[in-house]
Amino acid sequence: SYAHLPVDQVAAFGRYAHKRGDYIRLFPDEGDPVEKTRLGVPRRLPISHKHFRHATSARAQWKAHSSVLEAHGLALAVRWRARQPKAHHKRLLLLVDAQAIIGCAVKGRTSAKAVRAPLRTFAATCMAADILARILYIPSESNPADEPSRGIKRRRSELGGQRVRTSKSRLGTPSDRRHAAMANRAQYLWST
Numbered sequence: 001s002y003a004h005l006p007v008d009q010v011a012a013f014g015r016y017a018h019k020r021g022d023y024i025r026l027f028p029d030e031g032d033p034v035e036k037t038r039l040g041v042p043r044r045l046p047i048s049h050k051h052f053r054h055a056t057s058a059r060a061q062w063k064a065h066s067s068v069l070e071a072h073g074l075a076l077a078v079r080w081r082a083r084q085p086k087a088h089h090k091r092l093l094l095l096v097d098a099q100a101i102i103g104c105a106v107k108g109r110t111s112a113k114a115v116r117a118p119l120r121t122f123a124a125t126c127m128a129a130d131i132l133a134r135i136l137y138i139p140s141e142s143n144p145a146d147e148p149s150r151g152i153k154r155r156r157s158e159l160g161g162q163r164v165r166t167s168k169s170r171l172g173t174p175s176d177r178r179h180a181a182m183a184n185r186a187q188y189l190w191s192t
Contacts, residue, residue, distance in 0.1 A: 001052040001145040002081075009046070010093050014134035016043055017093075018106050024095055024138045033141045052144040055080055064114065070098035071118035073145075074105060074135075078122050082129035089130045095138040097146065102135050 005013075016022045021040030027048045028035070056076070060069050077094060081087045096102050104110040104119055126133050140146055 001054050003047055003051045003053070003144075005045075005047070005093070007091075010091050010134075013043065013045065013136065014091055014093055017134035017136050018102075022136070024136050025142050026138075026144065035141060036139065038139060049144045054145075067098060067100050067112065068114045068118070070096065070101045071104070071115045071122070074101060075118040075121040075125070078125045078129075078131060078133060082125050082131060087129065087131070091132045091134060094133055094135045095143065095145075096135055097138055097140045097143045099137055102137055105133075105135055 013024070016024075022043055023038065023040055025035065025042045025044050027044060027046065029048045029050060032049065074094065074096060078092065081092055096105075101115070104112075104115055105122060108119075108123065110116060110119060122133075125131070
């Protein structure tokens with residue numbers, strides 16, 4: 001799932017990346033799950049679940065540990081964004097609900113053999129496209145990409161009229177021309 005944010009907001013929230021205890025919350029909508037209280041400092045993004053569009057929505061094709069699947073989701077997010085040349089040389093704010101993967105990606109290394117390959121893909125794609133990835137923790141109950149990753153489809157009325165593309169073989173791209181034009185002025189916020 002992704003959303004557009006102005007450059008100044010991406011920069012402001014990017015400063016909270018890798019800070020111990022900080023985490024992201026979205027503005028709640030009606031029907032959203034109840035937020036659990038957590039230790040740390042919650043930072044509210046000025047958007048809600050309705051502002052996120054789903055780039056791809058499919059269940060995992062193989063059985064693996066949740067950390068491995070999260071690492072693949074992180075690599076997929078950066079690859080999807082790097083496909084567009086206008087996204088090169090930009091900041092990318094990533095919301096991830098797996099703190100182990102955040103630690104591995106920030107440090108650049110891991111002892112888990114299954115996580116190494118997707119993290120190498122993530123790092124190589126960031127370097128090749130000159131993308132500055134800022135990774136922030138978002139709790140699972142606030143994560144807009146949580147339902148699509150489990151194969152749960154929300155109705156169009158719940159998403160503010162947007163279509164949800166489900167595809168197993170290829171990635172979806174934004175079809176709305178207004179959003180494509182906004183991409184030149186704004187950065188992306190991606191949630192895995």
